[in-house]
Amino acid sequence: MIEIANDSLVFRFPEVDRRAKFRVTFQRTLRIPDDGRDYPLPPGLGAFPLRHVDDFAERVPRPWLARGGVMLPMYQSEAMWLSFDADHIADRGVAWPFAVKIAAGKIDAVTGKGWSEGLGRAPQDYLVAPVQPWLDGFCVEKGIIRQFVAMPLGGGYTAEEQITGKGEFGGIQILVRPMRKEAFERRFPKLDRRYDSMAVGSVEECCACAPAMDMGLGAGGRMRQEIYDDPYDLADWDAAQGSRCFVHLANSLVWRAVTGDEPPTVPPTAKEYTRHGLPWFEYYADASAVEGSKILAELESVLAIGRKKGQVPLPENEPVDPANVVLLRKGLKKGQVREGRF
Amino acid sequence: MSRTFGEYVRERREELREEDARFSVRQVAARIGVEPSYLSKVERGEQPPPSEATIAALAKELGEAPEVLLAMAGKVPSDLLGIIRRRPRLFSDLLRQLQDLPDHALLRLVREVRDGEW
Numbered sequence: 001m002i003e004i005a006n007d008s009l010v011f012r013f014p015e016v017d018r019r020a021k022f023r024v025t026f027q028r029t030l031r032i033p034d035d036g037r038d039y040p041l042p043p044g045l046g047a048f049p050l051r052h053v054d055d056f057a058e059r060v061p062r063p064w065l066a067r068g069g070v071m072l073p074m075y076q077s078e079a080m081w082l083s084f085d086a087d088h089i090a091d092r093g094v095a096w097p098f099a100v101k102i103a104a105g106k107i108d109a110v111t112g113k114g115w116s117e118g119l120g121r122a123p124q125d126y127l128v129a130p131v132q133p134w135l136d137g138f139c140v141e142k143g144i145i146r147q148f149v150a151m152p153l154g155g156g157y158t159a160e161e162q163i164t165g166k167g168e169f170g171g172i173q174i175l176v177r178p179m180r181k182e183a184f185e186r187r188f189p190k191l192d193r194r195y196d197s198m199a200v201g202s203v204e205e206c207c208a209c210a211p212a213m214d215m216g217l218g219a220g221g222r223m224r225q226e227i228y229d230d231p232y233d234l235a236d237w238d239a240a241q242g243s244r245c246f247v248h249l250a251n252s253l254v255w256r257a258v259t260g261d262e263p264p265t266v267p268p269t270a271k272e273y274t275r276h277g278l279p280w281f282e283y284y285a286d287a288s289a290v291e292g293s294k295i296l297a298e299l300e301s302v303l304a305i306g307r308k309k310g311q312v313p314l315p316e317n318e319p320v321d322p323a324n325v326v327l328l329r330k331g332l333k334k335g336q337v338r339e340g341r342f
Numbered sequence: 343m344s345r346t347f348g349e350y351v352r353e354r355r356e357e358l359r360e361e362d363a364r365f366s367v368r369q370v371a372a373r374i375g376v377e378p379s380y381l382s383k384v385e386r387g388e389q390p391p392p393s394e395a396t397i398a399a400l401a402k403e404l405g406e407a408p409e410v411l412l413a414m415a416g417k418v419p420s421d422l423l424g425i426i427r428r429r430p431r432l433f434s435d436l437l438r439q440l441q442d443l444p445d446h447a448l449l450r451l452v453r454e455v456r457d458g459e460w
Binding site (some may be wrong): 001002003005009052054065066067068069106115170173243244245246338 | 455459
């Protein structure tokens with residue numbers, strides 16, 4: 001079952017275990033320049049607001065109602081990242097593991113293939129949380145993603161339109177499968193009480209007609225980010241349990257008309273942010289990464305498509321030199337304070 | 343339900359008193375604002391369960407959910423009563439239909455995000 005709590009999507013699997021609980025938050029962030037350079041991780045500027053589409057049934061487009069799920073507001077060419085989080089289970093020293101599929105316009109963000117609800121291993125078409133604390137874009141090479149950037153559906157900019165030739169779905173699709181209880185109990189036996197406090201497990205996650213109100217995700221600038229290999233067995237994931245959610249991306253102006261709420265302010269540009277000496281981030285974890293997707297490697301970025309069309313889809317795309325880069329590491333020693341991404 | 347409200351309260355209070363003398367009849371009664379003799383009679387079943395407010399105070403003292411103690415006392419929390427009174431037929435039917443559902447199915451009734459056809 002999925003609920004909205006504090007602008008997070010909370011996935012719970014009481015059929016598996018009451019501790020099997022997973023949260024996805026959609027983080028506002030600055031758009032990194034698309035200039036061929038590989039950038040570090042940009043900050044999280046707070047969560048996008050989330051609403052049930054059913055709460056605005058009279059004003060959202062009909063296809064949104066048919067697909068159900070939730071919606072959030074984005075400005076054209078605004079970037080986002082997804083933050084994954086699960087509760088630390090004290091007597092096991094870990095959080096419950098989940099296999100998470102993320103697609104944009106029903107294109108898998110890891111493999112570039114069309115949406116499917118099974119878990120594939122060759123190539124791996126899902127992320128493993130909490131091994132993977134976040135996802136910022138499409139996996140175009142091993143260790144490199146292209147940032148998720150919102151563009152109106154129909155303009156040819158989104159990954160979906162490039163790969164399928166159609167702008168049919170837009171939005172973000174999420175499927176979460178928990179680890180089977182038996183696998184969890186076997187892999188993470190109860191800890192001796194003395195060690196309880198040592199483990200750090202939980203990581204860091206109008207008008208019902210015009211297609212223009214629908215946004216999809218295109219490929220922005222390049223960022224260093226690894227998508228980690230699944231360290232577990234495929235059979236450890238519970239194929240019988242899964243919850244999925246369609247996340248509609250509403251153009252910010254449409255959001256105002258539909259919900260009556262103001263969308264969040266426009267995020268700062270990468271240049272403004274960097275000029276003030278604010279931090280960027282690098283993350284290292286002791287885990288292997290998946291290869292990039294050949295399909296996604298061929299994606300043209302929003303900027304490149306704009307150039308061909310003689311348009312300027314990404315204003316303020318000047319290169320920046322992040323000087324203040326904070327290192328985030330997984331696997332801290334006891335007593336060491338963990339620094340998050342903010 | 344084998345235990346009465348009074349028996350349950352006494353058991354729970356005695357359990358706590360073994361660890362902490364503040365859970366004597368006298369001290370608990372003082373903290374919830376009733377006479378010790380009254381609380382003692384309630385525990386022995388010589389007096390009917392107290393008012394909703396007193397039960398809520400008692401539940402807080404004993405670390406129990408107020409709904410559980412109210413249910414044992416044969417009372418319905420007044421906010422729930424208000425909900426049923428506003429739409430008595432609908433909610434009576436609803437509760438009758440829900441009574442045999444397992445917990446996980448009931449949990450699904452909270453504000454769940456609806457999935458549709460994609």
